[in-house]
Amino acid sequence: MATDYFHIDDLLTEEHKLVRQSVRDFVNQEIKPVIDNAAHDHTDIPDLMPKLGAIGALGPYIPEQYGGAGLDQIAYGLIMQELEAGDSAVRSAASVQSSLVMYPIYTFGSEEQRMKYLPKLASGEMIGCFGLTEPNHGSNPAGMETKVVDKGDHYILNGAKMWITNSPVADIAVVWARDEEGKIRGLIVERGMKGFSTPETHHKWSLRASKTGELVFEDVIIPKENVLPNVSSLRGPLSCLNSARYGISWGVIGAAIDCYEVALQYSLERKQFGKPIASFQLQQKKLAEFITEITKAQLLVWRLGTLKNDDKATPAQISMAKRNNVKMAIDIARESRQILGGMGIVGDYPMMRHAANLESVITYEGTHDIHLLITGNDITGINAFE
Ligand code: TGC
Numbered sequence: 165m166a167t168d169y170f171h172i173d174d175l176l177t178e179e180h181k182l183v184r185q186s187v188r189d190f191v192n193q194e195i196k197p198v199i200d201n202a203a204h205d206h207t208d209i210p211d212l213m214p215k216l217g218a219i220g221a222l223g224p225y226i227p228e229q230y231g232g233a234g235l236d237q238i239a240y241g242l243i244m245q246e247l248e249a250g251d252s253a254v255r256s257a258a259s260v261q262s263s264l265v266m267y268p269i270y271t272f273g274s275e276e277q278r279m280k281y282l283p284k285l286a287s288g289e290m291i292g293c294f295g296l297t298e299p300n301h302g303s304n305p306a307g308m309e310t311k312v313v314d315k316g317d318h319y320i321l322n323g324a325k326m327w328i329t330n331s332p333v334a335d336i337a338v339v340w341a342r343d344e345e346g347k348i349r350g351l352i353v354e355r356g357m358k359g360f361s362t363p364e365t366h367h368k369w370s371l372r373a374s375k376t377g378e379l380v381f382e383d384v385i386i387p388k389e390n391v392l393p394n395v396s397s398l399r400g401p402l403s404c405l406n407s408a409r410y411g412i413s414w415g416v417i418g419a420a421i422d423c424y425e426v427a428l429q430y431s432l433e434r435k436q437f438g439k440p441i442a443s444f445q446l447q448q449k450k451l452a453e454f455i456t457e458i459t460k461a462q463l464l465v466w467r468l469g470t471l472k473n474d475d476k477a478t479p480a481q482i483s484m485a486k487r488n489n490v491k492m493a494i495d496i497a498r499e500s501r502q503i504l505g506g507m508g509i510v511g512d513y514p515m516m517r518h519a520a521n522l523e524s525v526i527t528y529e530g531t532h533d534i535h536l537l538i539t540g541n542d543i544t545g546i547n548a549f550e
């Protein structure tokens with residue numbers, strides 16, 4: 165994968181390029197050869213998390229003292245891009261662990277919590293998941309019903325979360341719940357706690373190489389030391405989403421480039437009417453538009469990354485990038501499949517898999533329409549959610 169029409173590589177450091185190359189090599193060696201079968205059979209990629217840990221893809225921007233790689237936000241984005249060129253399920257695994265589990269423990273956790281969980285999450289020895297969405301509250305997490313009650317020396321947790329990436333395989337879950345005062349609290353729930361179960365969601369037609377499930381809490385006793393001390397409002401979980409949405413806006417460029425490069429190559433080799441199909445204007449229009457949209461998306465995330473490095477990226481800017489880039493990628497996956505004709509529907513080529521995966525990506529971390537309303541709110545000052 166080398167598509168770089170506007171020489172964005174000139175804006176990268178040597179470290180960025182080295183990180184990108186090592187993740188690209190990993191994806192070519194460990195993911196691409198097995199991903200079609202994993203997606204087809206709805207199975208995990210063996211030892212994915214320790215392998216991601218070994219290449220520094222879990223918590224890349226978490227400081228090294230906690231097991232992270234201490235990299236900047238551009239490096240994080242490049243890692244997500246390369247992983248999603250393999251499959252959105254692989255990027256999902258890395259972004260949930262990094263942005264939705266390690267980030268809140270690092271940002272809102274005590275020093276003891278950081279030391280207890282972050283190194284094992286960074287190495288992939290421990291798998292985490294993030295529970296915000298509920299059966300009755302997806303786009304509107306402020307309505308959450310999961311309840312945590314203070315019992316003096318411990319808390320009791322009741323409720324349910326739904327659509328949780330990696331819940332069936334997670335060792336811990338960062339769970340958001342409302343307390344008696346109506347405040348939103350973050351809790352670390354551990355597998356094995358009595359009353360905690362994680363039923364799997366079956367029959368997905370998207371992200372088939374990723375496990376998705378529920379989190380069910382029936383009078384789960386939560387020790388006080390498992391509560392994140394430095395968060396008490398919706399701002400907490402929503403700030404985790406900023407980090408994950410940022411990663412997605414880079415990641416999907418990887419999926420789009422994978423589709424574009426396969427379609428370009430195929431169009432140069434496949435002959436109809438005595439000529440390569442790349443010589444037909446209609447096919448060139450598609451390919452030219454793909455590279456134009458990919459380039460625009462690359463420039464958007466590069467600038468967003470520099471803003472994020474300076475801690476200046478706003479949630480609304482991140483929403484714009486997530487919405488634009490996911491739509492760009494899903495459109496390219498669908499259109500590029502057509503360039504392959506009948507061959508576009510078989511698993512030897514990645515388009516159908518990417519397109520199906522991107523149906524989840526355009527939905528999770530805030531739907532396409534929710535992100536548009538976030539932009540609308542930002543530019544007009546009028547909240548159209550309610
Ligand atoms: P609103 O009243 O606007 O805000 C409540 C408080 O939160 C603050 N805030 C944010 N803070 C940080 N980052 C953000 N992005 C923030 N957005 C809002 C806000 O300033 C306020 O703070 P304060 O101190 O004044 O109280 O909240 P609202 O209830 O009107 O909702 C706003 C809305 C709709 C944008 C938000 O709820 C939303 O983003 N909804 C979408 C839900 C969502 O994205 N869920 C994702 C679940 S996780 C997931 O999908 C993981 S997939 C993982 C994978 O496999 O990769």
Ligand code: FAD
Pocket residue numbers: 260293294295296297301302303304326327328329330371376524527528529530531532533534537548549550
């Ligand atoms: P709803 O909120 O019911 O929305 C349905 C439709 O209504 C959407 O089109 C939406 O845009 C539209 N809509 C809603 N409100 C408005 C409005 N005000 N104005 C206009 N239109 C509106 N969640 C987690 O917490 N952790 C995870 O790890 C996680 N992983 C996921 C993995 C997968 C594969 C999937 C599919 C989802 C995952 N999610 C996760 C949940 C995801 O974040 C939600 O699906 C998403 O936020 C949308 O919520 P919903 O499905 O309840 O849809």
